[in-house]
């Protein structure tokens with residue numbers, strides 16, 4: 001216990017700093033991923049052929065091991081002198097987030113009760129009115145579940161990004177491994193877990209806020 | 218007014234869901250599409266607001282050919298009610314009901330006033346129910362809202378696809394009565410799908426009986442019961458169609474034709490019914506022997522006579538059976 005106290009005394013501010021780096025990396029990646037994934041998911045509901053293809057590609061992306069994807073990013077981004085660091089990690093995280101976000105947006109909207117959709121069309125709503133007023137609000141819990149999956153997943157994957165110099169909590173863990181320092185490994189892991197739990201809880205709160213109570217259950 | 222002119226609907230080459238259908242729903246009348254499952258009722262209904270395309274023929278709505286109209290505008294002028302009410306769970310009752318007026322860009326004040334009026338029609342309190350969400354209402358209340366929502370922008374035409382089909386029988390009858398009451402006030406031109414014979418007899422000014430997409434008979438309920446055009450029609454209405462037709466007649470009709478019995482003041486165990494009660498319900502009540510004497514009251518609550526099973530039977534014989542047997546001989 002005393003050892004921990006001493007460890008934290010020395011490292012607390014660094015841990016906090018790395019946690020913030022980690023959160024910033026993941027947040028930026030998720031924001032960009034949402035800007036791409038949600039409109040794409042919505043568009044795919046109107047184009048069945050493209051939907052199948054895009055969802056397949058997104059699934060395949062997710063099966064690439066993160067360390068391999070980061071590895072692939074390095075030579076590509078070396079071309080613009082960004083081979084290591086923030087940019088390749090950021091791009092990889094955006095790619096990883098696409099599947100849960102696109103898929104949940106797509107299936108959430110597709111699975112809106114067909115009778116509800118029928119009523120909306122029969123009452124004379126235009127496509128965008130139907131999407132904005134009926135389909136998206138009713139698909140929101142499913143879409144948000146996808147966003148939460150993407151966030152929690154990315155918080156985990158971003159740990160690996162430390163290997164390509166993107167910083168974040170992965171730094172504590174990789175250093176801990178190379179120096180055989182359990183304090184570093186454990187504190188890094190706990191910080192990652194806490195970050196994931198906090199992020200997920202905040203998103204759940206937002207979801208409840210924006211979803212009328214009827215849909216929350 | 219809705220006119221179907223030689224309307225045909227094909228799904229691919231093989232399936233003819235609607236086959237050369239030709240009839241007119243007069244302004245302010247209710248026409249019920251009746252027939253066994255899969256005969257094409259829903260398909261025919263949905264061709265009116267262009268949720269289904271028309272393969273051949275045309276549908277004229279208040280003088281305009283439906284295919285010349287913009288589908289979005291067309292639909293906003295047609296009230297549409299479906300069986301599972303189709304209320305949007307993410308909107309309050311007020312938002313649901315005022316949706317079409319909202320799409321049409323009505324002012325806040327107009328919407329508010331219209332909402333209050335519609336809720337009065339529905340018999341639900343505007344202040345209380347307006348803020349609720351659909352799941353906070355019973356099935357019957359949701360269906361009432363489904364109906365007034367279709368009336369929201371005061372469309373001249375209404376399409377109703379088994380609107381009361383999901384309700385239990387007691388609530389269903391009650392809502393049918395309420396709806397007929399509303400219709401007396403709003404006088405819409407209504408196409409109404411049902412597979413329930415009793416409902417069709419009760420609601421319809423005229424019935425279209427369909428089979429495999431073809432019209433078997435287009436007539437008033439009493440004509441159809443009295444003069445079925447072919448074997449299918451008479452079988453469809455069943456052997457008890459004479460009793461069914463009793464629901465088209467009231468105690469008042471019986472009184473006019475054969476008169477009521479005298480009131481016996483010495484009998485204690487009596488029940489009363491209103492003179493506008495239909496004879497089918499009256500007969501059930503008489504058969505249940507709920508009382509020794511059933512007294513008929515007029516709208517002012519005055520006793521105007523008594524009614525018995527014998528009288529109903531006599532009326533049935535003269536007025537209804539007479540017609541039916543005449544048609545079978547003819």
Ligand SMILES: Nc1ncnc2c1ncn2[C@@H]1O[C@H](COP(=O)(O)OP(=O)(O)OP(=O)(O)O)[C@@H](O)[C@H]1O
Nearest residue numbers: 228232234252253254255256257258259260261412
């Ligand atoms: N999209 C479609 N493709 C092919 N056939 C269809 C399609 N929609 C309906 N049909 C066929 O058209 C016929 C009429 O269907 P419809 O739904 O109008 O029947 P219905 O009279 O409303 O029946 P129910 O009382 O069961 O609701 C049926 O035989 C049905 O199988």
Ligand SMILES: [Mg+2]
Nearest residue numbers: 258259260410
């Ligand atoms: Mg149907």
